[in-house]
Amino acid sequence: TDGIVALAAVAALAGAFVSLTSSRPTFSLRQVHGFVGFLVASLLCVVLLVTLNVSLVRRALAEIYIGKAVATWNGGDMQRAAGYMDIAQMAHLSSRTLSLKAAFAYEELRRTLAEASTSKEDETARVQATLTYALERMFETIGHDRGNAEHLLALASLYELLVPFNIPEAHQKATETLDAARAFSPMDPSIHLRLARLAGMKEDY
Secondary structure, eight states, rough: HHHHHHHHHHHHHHHHHHHHHHHHOOOOOOHHHHEEEEEEEEHHHHHHHHHHHHHHHHHHHHHHHHHHHHHHTTTTTTHHHHHHHHHHHHOOOOHHHHHHHHHHHHHHHHHHHHHHHSSSSHHHHHHHHHHHHHHHHHHHHHHHHHHHHHHHEEEEHHHHHHHGTTTTTTHHHHHHHHHHHHHHHHTOHHHHHHHHHHHHHTTTT
16 A cells, blocks of 8 residues: 555656656746655655554554454464464564464463373374474564563473473573573572572472
C-alpha cells in the first residue's frame, strides 16, 4: 500500500515538473525550484505517514493474534496457538512475539517430558524434536535482543528442565547460561540461588 501511494506521488511530481518545463509559464526559475521543493517535501510527508500507519496496523494485528494464541494455548490447542504466533511474528517481529513463542515452546517441552516419563513407549524422537524446536526459539529470541538477561534466564530454565532427565551436557549448559545472565544482571539474587541449586544437584551425580 505504501509503495503504491509513493509511486503515485512520484508520478504526480514528475507530471507537474514536465508541465512546468514543457509549457512556457511565466514562473521564474526560483519559483519553479520552490514549487518542486514543496512537492518533494509533500511526497516525503506522505511516505512517512503511510509508513507509520502501516507499522501501527502491523503492531495492532500482531497483538490481536498474540491474544488469540494465548487464549488458544490456555484452551489446550497448542498447535493452533503456535500457528497464531507465527502469524503474529509475520505481522510484526518483536522481542515480545519471540519471547512468547519461546515460552510456548518451553511449556510444550515440559509437557512432553512429563508425558514421556510416564509413557511405556519410546518417546525419544518426540522429545528430541520438541527440544530442538524449543532451543531454536530460545536462540532466535536471544539473537534478536542480545544483552537481555531475561532471555538467557529463559534458556537456562530450559536446560534446568533437562537436568533431572540426565540429558547430556544439560547441567553444564544451564550453569554456563546462568553465568552469562549474571554478567548482564550481577545483582539479581535469583541467579545466584539457581547456580547454588545447580551446584547442589551436581553432587548427586
